[in-house]
Every structure is written in C-alpha cells, then in structure tokens.
Amino acid sequence: MPLILLIIWETTCRAGVVSPIMLPSPSAIVIKWVEWLRSGELLVDVLGSLGRVTGGFLLGAVLALPLGLFMGASPRIYEYFNPIVQVLRPIPPIAWIPMSILWFGLGNPPAIFLISLGAFFPILMNTIAGVQNVDGIYLRAARNLGAGRGTMFRRVILPAATPYILAGIRIGIGTAFIVVIVSEMIAVNNGLGYRILEAREFMWSDKIIAGMVTIGLLGLAIDQIMNALNNYLLRWHRGLDT
Amino acid sequence: MDYISITNLSKKFEGNGQIVPALQGINLTLSRGEFACLLGPSGCGKSTLLNAVAGFIQPSSGEIVVDGRPVIEPGPERGVVFQEYAIFPWMTVYRNIAFGLEIQGSSATETAGRVDALLDKLGLREFRDRFPKDLSGGMRQRVAIARLLAIDSPVMLMDEPFGALDALTRRTLQDELLRIWRESGKTILFVTHSIEESLYLANRIVVMTYRPGTIKHDQTVTMEYPRDPAGVEFNELKRELGRLVMEEQERHTRDEMKMV
Numbered sequence: 001m002p003l004i005l006l007i008i009w010e011t012t013c014r015a016g017v018v019s020p021i022m023l024p025s026p027s028a029i030v031i032k033w034v035e036w037l038r039s040g041e042l043l044v045d046v047l048g049s050l051g052r053v054t055g056g057f058l059l060g061a062v063l064a065l066p067l068g069l070f071m072g073a074s075p076r077i078y079e080y081f082n083p084i085v086q087v088l089r090p091i092p093p094i095a096w097i098p099m100s101i102l103w104f105g106l107g108n109p110p111a112i113f114l115i116s117l118g119a120f121f122p123i124l125m126n127t128i129a130g131v132q133n134v135d136g137i138y139l140r141a142a143r144n145l146g147a148g149r150g151t152m153f154r155r156v157i158l159p160a161a162t163p164y165i166l167a168g169i170r171i172g173i174g175t176a177f178i179v180v181i182v183s184e185m186i187a188v189n190n191g192l193g194y195r196i197l198e199a200r201e202f203m204w205s206d207k208i209i210a211g212m213v214t215i216g217l218l219g220l221a222i223d224q225i226m227n228a229l230n231n232y233l234l235r236w237h238r239g240l241d242t
Numbered sequence: 243m244d245y246i247s248i249t250n251l252s253k254k255f256e257g258n259g260q261i262v263p264a265l266q267g268i269n270l271t272l273s274r275g276e277f278a279c280l281l282g283p284s285g286c287g288k289s290t291l292l293n294a295v296a297g298f299i300q301p302s303s304g305e306i307v308v309d310g311r312p313v314i315e316p317g318p319e320r321g322v323v324f325q326e327y328a329i330f331p332w333m334t335v336y337r338n339i340a341f342g343l344e345i346q347g348s349s350a351t352e353t354a355g356r357v358d359a360l361l362d363k364l365g366l367r368e369f370r371d372r373f374p375k376d377l378s379g380g381m382r383q384r385v386a387i388a389r390l391l392a393i394d395s396p397v398m399l400m401d402e403p404f405g406a407l408d409a410l411t412r413r414t415l416q417d418e419l420l421r422i423w424r425e426s427g428k429t430i431l432f433v434t435h436s437i438e439e440s441l442y443l444a445n446r447i448v449v450m451t452y453r454p455g456t457i458k459h460d461q462t463v464t465m466e467y468p469r470d471p472a473g474v475e476f477n478e479l480k481r482e483l484g485r486l487v488m489e490e491q492e493r494h495t496r497d498e499m500k501m502v
C-alpha cells in the first residue's frame with residue numbers, strides 16, 4: 001500500500017501535474033536528503049535537535065519526578081502545590097515563547113526551558129496519579145515487614161507507580177519533540193526545525209519534506225527505544241504479556 | 243502467662259452518618275504457642291480484630307498487649323498474611339521473600355541462605371526468579387507465607403489466607419502451616435469462616451457474634467494432630483460450632499434484609 005502510494009506520487013510529479021514547489025517527487029526528496037547528509041549539516045541538525053530534546057526532557061523529568069512523588073504521597077504537599085500546578089498546566093509551552101526569550105535571550109537556553117516545560121507537566125501529573133493509586137495493601141504489607149520511609153519510596157511506591165510514570169514519560173517525550181521543532185523555528189539557528197523554516201525562505205520544498213521525514217523517523221526511533229524500556233521495566237506487569 | 247492479651251477492645255467505624263460497632267468489649271488472651279481461629283459470619287469483625295492486633299487499626303477503646311508491649315503500630319514481630327495476595331508483583335519470588343530480611347540489614351549471604359532454605363521448604367525453588375504474575379494462587383500464597391517466615395515473627399496473623407484456593411491446594415497448605423507451627427512454636431491468630439478449617443487447624447476456636455462483634459464462644463480443641471475430618475469428635479464439634487455460627491449468620495441475613 002505505501003509502495004503504491006509512492007509510485008502514484010512519483011508518476012504524477014514526473015508527469016508535471018503538480019509543480020515541484022507544491023509537491024516535489026519522492027526521488028527529488030531522497031536526492032536532497034542525501035545531499036544534506038553529505039554536507040554534514042544533517043548530522044549537526046539532528047544532533048542539535050536531539051541534544052535539546054534530551055537536555056530539556058531530562059531537566060523537566062528531574063524536577064517533575066521527585067515533586068510528583070512527594071505530591072502523590074503527602075496530601076499536605078499536594079494541597080500546597082496543586083493550585084499553582086492547576087493554573088500553569090493548561091498553558092501550552094508555545095505560549096511561553098515570548099517570555100522565555102525575554103528571560104533567556106536567544107539560542108539554546110530558551111529552547112531547553114520550553115522543552116523542559118513541555119515534558120514537566122505530563123510526567124508530574126502521571127507520577128502524582130501513579131503514587132496516589134498505589135494499592136494500600138502493598139503499603140500495609142511493607143510496613144508490616146518493617147519498611148521505613150526510604151525503603152517504602154524506593155522499593156514499593158516507586159515501582160508500583162512505574163506504569164503510570166512511564167506513560168507520563170512517553171507523553172512528555174512527545175511534547176518535547178513538538179516543542180523542540182517550534183522553538184528552533186524561533187530562537188535557534190540550527191536543528192531540524194530551523195532547517196525546515198530556512199528551506200521555506202528559499203521555497204526548497206524537497207528539503208522541507210526531507211526535514212519532516214527525518215523528524216518522523218527520529219520520533220519513531222525514540223518510540224521504539226521507549227517500547228523496549230517499557231517492556232523491560234514492566235516485565236513483571238500482567239498486562240504486557242504477548 | 244498471657245502472651246497476647248486483648249482487654250475491653252471496642253472499635254466503631256463512622257461513615258456516611260452511620261456508626262458501625264464492629265467490635266465491642268472484646269476480652270481475649272492467648273498463651274505463647276497457641277493456634278487460635280477467629281470464626282464468624284461475614285462482617286462480624288474478624289478482620290477488624292486481626293488488624294487491630296497487627297497495629298493497622300487504632301481501637302476506639304481498650305488495649306492490646308503482645309509480649310508485654312502495648313500495640314501502637316505495625317511491626318515485623320506481628321507478621322501478617324493478607325487475604326489478598328499482598329506479595330509485591332514487581333519483585334521476583336526471591337526478592338519478595340528477601341525483602342523483610344534486607345530491611346533488617348541482614349547480609350547478602352545470610353539472606354540468600356535463609357531465602358533458599360524457605361524456597362525448598364515451601365516447594366518454590368523452581369519459581370525463585372519468576373515474577374508473581376507467573377504463579378498460581380496457591381504458589382502466591384506460599385510466597386506470602388515464606389515472606390513472613392523469613393522474618394521469623396513470633397506472632398503470625400493470618401486473614402483467611404486459604405479462602406480463595408481450591409480444596410486440594412488448601413489442604414496441602416493447611417498441612418504445611420501445621421508443620422511449621424509445630425516446629426516453630428509460633429503463636430498464630432487465624433481468621434476463617436470455615437468451621438471445618440478451624441477444627442482442622444486450631445487448638446482454640448473463638449466464635450464471634452455479628453454486630454456488635456463480641457465473643458460468643460471460646461472453644462478449646464484438644465484433638466490430636468493430624469486431625470481426621472471424618473472422625474466422631476471432629477463432627478460433634480463441627481455440629482456444635484455450626485449451630486453457634488448459624489445463629490449469628492441468621493442475624494446477619496436478617497440485617498441484610500432490613501437494609502434492602
């Protein structure tokens with residue numbers, strides 16, 4: 001099916017039905033992509049984007065995880081932070097762009113700030129839910145066996161909440177990916193988002209689509225890695241038997 | 243010498259405008275090494291009493307003293323086997339059993355030796371590195387028992403531990419529990435609503451009343467082990483206890499009819 005689609009696409013383009021600016025042919029896109037790769041620029045762009053996603057994501061996760069664990073475990077801490085969280089959470093990271101540029105200038109800092117913001121809330125919300133949903137019977141059992149606070153967190157609450165946390169991380173990575181492209185279009189001068197926008201200036205449709213496909217493939221690769229991680233960390237979980 | 247003494251224990255639950263007198267004026271003492279069963283219809287407060295001894299429930303009034311110390315919180319010296327298989331699904335069988343020992347700071351070799359011995363004792367060796375999801379109900383309950391034996395609690399509190407098992411697995415685990423009890427001299431408080439099970443296991447059977455939960459009858463059972471469920475004495479006692487439990491069961495049923 002995808003092959004048939006590609007063939008139809010290629011032949012309509014070759015027949016000159018659509019202008020190459022509106023829709024370049026697949027072969028033109030591949031040629032452009034190889035050219036981009038050869039120039040060494042593609043690697044810089046991919047690494048640039050990935051670096052920002054990783055940095056921003058890690059920053060967001062490192063803040064969201066402990067906060068989520070504490071908010072989930074203690075009603076008092078939850079009451080304290082929840083109002084702020086509820087107000088900030090619905091604001092899309094994109095809406096933070098102007099302020100982040102004012103605060104951090106141009107370049108990587110505002111991008112990383114925006115990405116971390118995008119990753120932060122899904123991880124936070126899921127971690128809270130995960131901890132709140134830990135079955136009380138496990139807490140009782142652990143307390144009965146003599147577990148103190150530290151052991152309880154590390155060996156009972158954290159693993160019990162892992163399915164939720166991983167789901168949050170997944171959503172967080174997805175958001176981080178959206179935000180990195182947008183932030184590169186605005187504040188940074190390399191990376192896949194920047195390159196797509198630059199190509200638009202010159203009406204290089206083939207390069208735009210080559211960039212889009214690269215983003216798609218990167219997303220797919222990250223998803224595969226997440227899948228593998230998921231299957232490993234949740235190998236004890238009933239639902240994952242195939 | 244009273245090892246466990248429960249004095250004037252009452253517990254009221256309050257919820258949506260109703261007050262449930264789950265336990266009222268319970269007085270019960272157990273000597274060290276006794277195997278006591280709590281018997282009674284559903285809702286008569288068996289779990290509440292067990293959980294109060296475990297330290298999970300604060301009584302409304304009264305006191306529980308175990309081995310000279312008042313019970314104020316849960317602790318490993320009063321180990322619990324829960325009715326739901328409360329073994330940790332994210333830990334392998336080995337890790338589940340080792341958990342309590344690791345908390346106590348026992349060394350890796352010490353822990354391994356101890357856990358492996360228990361795996362053998364309970365027929366769990368081949369499941370050592372498996373997760374609970376791969377185990378049958380009976381195997382999971384064995385892990386729960388092994389986890390408790392690992393920390394060597396002098397008091398074992400068991401809440402209908404074999405309730406969800408098939409008859410054959412149930413009998414096997416009952417026999418293993420009896421063997422462990424007689425070898426170790428532990429004091430066991432065991433909740434069940436099966437008269438047959440209580441007669442097979444216990445040397446004390448405490449029948450409870452329904453709402454409020456009080457002690458209706460305290461029966462000492464002197465039959466030799468292993469007991470024969472087809473024997474004359476067994477069945478005489480069974481009939482007698484059956485009559486007592488039935489009275490409470492009827493009150494329970496009447497109560498439920500009223501609610502409808």
Ligand SMILES: Nc1ncnc2c1ncn2[C@@H]1O[C@H](COP(=O)(O)OP(=O)(O)OP(=O)(O)O)[C@@H](O)[C@H]1O
Binds near residue numbers: 256291
């Ligand atoms: N947390 C609670 N809040 C309110 N009522 C409760 C609570 N726990 C128990 N009860 C009530 O107290 C009574 C005794 O409950 P308990 O669980 O001790 O009964 P049980 O004898 O163990 O019953 P079963 O055999 O069904 O397990 C019941 O009527 C129950 O509805």
Ligand SMILES: [Mg+2]
Binds near residue numbers: 288290401
């Ligand atoms: Mg119960």
